[in-house]
Amino acid sequence: MKKLIYILVIVAICLVAMIAAPSLVGDKGYVMIQMGNLVLETSVVALGIMVFIGLVGWIIISTLLSRTWRLTKLSGSWFGNRSRRKTQKAFYRSIQALAEGDWDAATKAADQAENGEFEGVNYLVSAQAAVARGRKDTAERKLNEAADYESSALAARVTLARMALAEGQPGDALKELAQLSDKQQATAPAIKLKVQALAESxxxxxxxxxxxxxxxxxxxxxxxxxxxxxxxxxxxxxxxxxxxxxxxxxxxxxxxxxxxxxxxxxxxxxxxxxxMHQEAQTVLLDWQKRGPQPQLLPLLKGLQLPNPAPAIKALEKWIKADDENHELYMVLGHVAYNAGDNMLADKALQKAMKLNPTQEGLLLLAEINEKANNRESAMAFYKQSLSLKQ
Structure with a gap:
């Protein structure tokens, strides 16, 4: 509005000057405009008035057009914002439905959110719903669409790799992981899946x-x-x-x-x-000179030796240092049982069961007592084992 006032003031000043100047000298001036056969004759004052009216008309028309254009843009923006809000609402609903386990609703909402800008997360949601519904082709298509977005590529490729491994296709899993960037391949999920795929292939x-x-x-x-x-x-x-x-x-x-x-x-x-049980005993004890190792200790259960004295000696030494260790008593019980020393086996296993009853230990105790014709004890241990989860 201020700009319009400034323009009108300038035009008015020019008009006054055009009218006043000839009047001051006693001459209104004469203007002739010829365009082909058209000849226009007028005074300077009349020309000034026409110019003034033309400028005012131009200003009014341009102002109206400008305001009309702004109104059109605002209307378009309003409709655009409304559409974006609707898409965003559908996206949030798809996540909620996925968490609720309503696969149909999740799929429907995710489809409605496909045109939104969610960095591929909407495709991931749609893919998860498709997997839950057993629609493998749809899931793969959605995951590949999600993989086009950098922020969703890792989740998409990792999911595709897991699907391939689940179907016994480790080669396909490796191909999916190979499409990730170097940075993404160095992440824990990608590394763990790659290791699994290499092993399975x-x-x-x-x-x-x-x-x-x-x-x-x-x-x-x-x-x-x-x-x-x-x-x-x-x-x-x-x-x-x-x-x-x-x-x-x-x-x-x-x-x-x-x-x-x-x-x-x-x-x-x-x-x-x-x-080669004797050789196995030798290396297992040699590698555990500083104490029992979780990955090696259970292997002593497999020893089938008539006289595993070194193993029994080592186990008793470890038990002396840690007499509340259930696993040590269990291993000693197995070693003694395999060697035919049922008395030592029974004693060790009884102690192990006091510390932590297990089906494995109770069943072995039942077998030892059955061999000793202690049928009542054997039956009691067997019944007790049934009450425990494997």
């Missing part, structure tokens, strides 16, 4: 080569996978070449692998499988 060499760099991410699972790698390699040697070749293969392994607890557990298992 028997790519032990590659897994062994990469496993060391994943140690921090895998945490406690590192030893499990290390053992799995070792088990795969050692089982292959034992099955193809026999026990002697197995021992030779172990002796020729690098020190780093021979000191790896996963490899040690796998080697001891293979020795027991091959019937």
């Amino acid at each position: 028997n790519q032990w060499a590659q897994l062994e080569e990469e496993l060391g760099s994943y140690k921090k991410v895998l945490g406690d699972d590192y030893a499990k996978w290390s053992k799995q790698i070792a088990k795969g390699r050692l089982a292959e040697v034992a099955s193809k070449q026999g026990a002697i070749a197995l021992k030779s293969f172990w002796d020729n392994l690098p020190r780093k692998q021979r000191n790896d607890i996963g490899y040690q557990a796998a080697y001891a298992e293979q020795l027991l499988t091959q019937g």
Whole structure:
């Protein structure tokens, strides 16, 4: 409005000047405009008035057009905001329905939110609903659409990889993970799935080569996978070449692998499988000189020796240092039972059951008492085992 007033003031000043100037000199002036056959003759004053009217008309028309344009934009913006609010509401509803387990409602709401800007999360919701409804093709399509968004790519590819592994297709899982960026491939979910896929596809060499760099991410699972790698390699040697070749293969392994607890557990298992119980006892006790190791201790249960004196001596020493350790008594009970020393086995297992009753221990006690013709005790232990969950 201020701009309009300024313009009108300027025009008025110009008009006054055009009218007043000729009057001051006693001459109104003369103007002739010729355009082809058209000739327009007028005074300076009349021309000034026409110019003034024209400018005022132009200002009024331009102002009306400007306001009309702004009104149109505001209307469009209002409708656009209303549409966005509706899409956003559908998106939130899809998440709520997914959490509620209402797959149909989640799918319907997610479809309504497809045109919204949610960085692919709406496609992830739709895919989860499709998975729950058993619609694999739809789920894969939605996940691939979600993968086009950088912030949703990891979740989408990881889900596709899990689906591939669930169907026994580790190769497809690896292909999905390979499409992630380097930064995304270094995340814990991607690494854990890659390790699983490599193991299921028997790519032990590659897994062994990469496993060391994943140690921090895998945490406690590192030893499990290390053992799995070792088990795969050692089982292959034992099955193809026999026990002697197995021992030779172990002796020729690098020190780093021979000191790896996963490899040690796998080697001891293979020795027991091959019937080399004396050798298994020797290595298991040697590797536990500083005390029992959670991954090695249970393997002593598999010893089948008529006189496992070194193992019993070590177990009794450990029990003396930790007489409330249920697992130590359990292992001692198994070692003694396998050696035919039912009295020691019964004593150790009774102590273990006082600390922590288990089906395994109670069933073994029932078997020991049955062999000793203590049928009532055997039946009591058997009934007690049934009351416990496996």
